[in-house]
Amino acid sequence: MKICHIITRMIVGGAQENTLLTVRGHMEHGHEVVLVTGPSEGPEGKLLQAQKIPGLKVEVIPHLVREVNLARDWLAYRELRSFLHRHRFDIVHTHSSKAGILGRMAAFHEHVPVVVHTVHGLAFHQYQTYLRNKFYITAEKMVAGKTDRIYAVANAMIDQCVEAGIAPRTKFKTVYSGMELENFLSAKPNDDLRRRLDLPPGIPVVGKIARLFELKGHEFLIQAAPHIIEEIGDVRFLLVGDGTLKVKLLEQIRALGLTEYFIFAGLVPPQEIPQYIALMDCLVHLSLREGLPRSVVQALACGKPAVGFALDGTPEVIHDGETGYLCAPESVLGVAAAVIKLLKDPQQAQQMGSRGREFVRERWDWRHMVDILEQDYLALLNRKRPAEQDHIEQPSADDQR
Structure with missing residues (x-):
């Protein structure tokens, strides 16, 4: 043809x-x-x-x-x-x-x-x-x-x-x-990358992969962060991506006194994304408009559970209570509660990630x-x-x- x-x-x-x-x-x-x-x-x-x-x-x-x-x-x-x-x-x-x-x-x-x-x-x-x-x-x-x-x-x-x-x-x-899932399915944490990102050893990492643009939902994670920190203690929020909202997001983080907790990784080549996800304990996907959340599929392929809003194609990948947790759209407290659940119960989080890996392996x-x-x-x-x-x-x- x-x-x-x-x-x-x-x-x-x-x-x-x-x-x-x-x-x-x-x-x-x-x-x-x-x-x-x-x-x-x-x-x-x-x-x-x-x-x-x-x-x-x-x-x-x-x-x-x-x-x-x-x-x-x-x-x-x-x-x-x-x-x-x-x-x-x-x-x-x-x-x-x-x-x-x-x-x-x-x-x-x-x-x-x-x-x-x-x-x-x-x-x-x-x-x-x-x-x-x-x-x-x-x-x-x-x-x-x-x-x-x-x-x-x-x-x-x-x-x-x-x-x-x-x-x-x-x-x-x-x-x-x-997607090319092979590198996600086999991804392992890289200690050198963890050091380069200044992620302290043993500290849980909540990740988000998205352009820093409108409707991508970074503000909901920033607003949820104080609730998560209050329950979990020391934690890091790893933001992968770049865009026009970076300065505005940095200002929001500074205003809440959260600068030490957030790490902006910037634009990462697609072939390196598996290494970054491997460092995460869970991934959050908070876009308000999305067809099919590719970052969630990639996280599940890495064996990481995900948290997302129950809209568009997200529920087709995040099965609530099975491969992660769904929240009501724009619910800051819902996001915080879901992340806290995953970080407080690493064994359950690992089981969710394993189910997610098997779910996406062939379908995607x-x-x-x-x-x-x-x-x-x-x-x-x-x-x-x-x-x-x-x-x-x-x-x-x-x-x-």
Whole structure:
């Protein structure tokens, strides 16, 4: 198959890692694959530099940016159409809101046989204005009719899309966001890293992995920290990630007199994340808007229990009382109580982590994700073009050598 993946930007992030692994899997299976992206950068870092795939063809669309700008968006749409017209793909698979809307429109008008999209996180949510949500929902409805399949990284995303009237449930399919789990499954605490981070030996560590941006929920952990310290005593809160809110968060921590308890690790290369999780006693995931919490899957793969808000796809990974604890959204006391439970009962925490490791081991393996997608691509192509069956068969074993 000739496959094109389109995503707005290739920063270090969950949607981008998902897309890159999908591309890698397609290439390993012998398909011709091109990754199309915009030029945007950010404090998160550049994923294509951190994780290079030999032989990957990358096309940069100059005007494809995250921000809504009608003039630039029109130019990006024209650039996408021109590129798709020249290359005649069998499949166009879009990711993220902007690339999803412009990419699907361009693919539809260039008569690409199969057009699919992955919902990694919803552009509309309760923390935005009514008009902005209305705009995004209207745009998603418009392109849903031009889409053969919409994948979601969590069942919760499908429920929300159907409730918003974007498309009937039959158009959706849940495909959990695959990851490279091998290094997480085998991760062990590294004493040198612990010393570099100035984590005292024997002191419990509560970790959070997220960009330092709005809606990621760092403020809830900061507010919960005094309650946790009061019950546990000495503890460290390890924040992995960088972003525009760092100064504001540092000010909040200083105002509460908690500077000595918080450690900002900064931006960490994806391949080093397992080493950081291995130092944690538990992980907290407090985002107010999330598709599927990848950091929770990664923590469970490391055998660490997790605490999170009961919203979006989080309950599909954190099974309350089994792999960690769920709290009511924005409940500072709920977060504190859950973390205290885990830190006071290390044996129970270890059992939860072990159950979590077994739960995610196969479900979130990236090769499993790629296989599901390819099977669905073929089914959609066969349904669209039954007369061209030979053209869309999987590469033979000889072809893949």
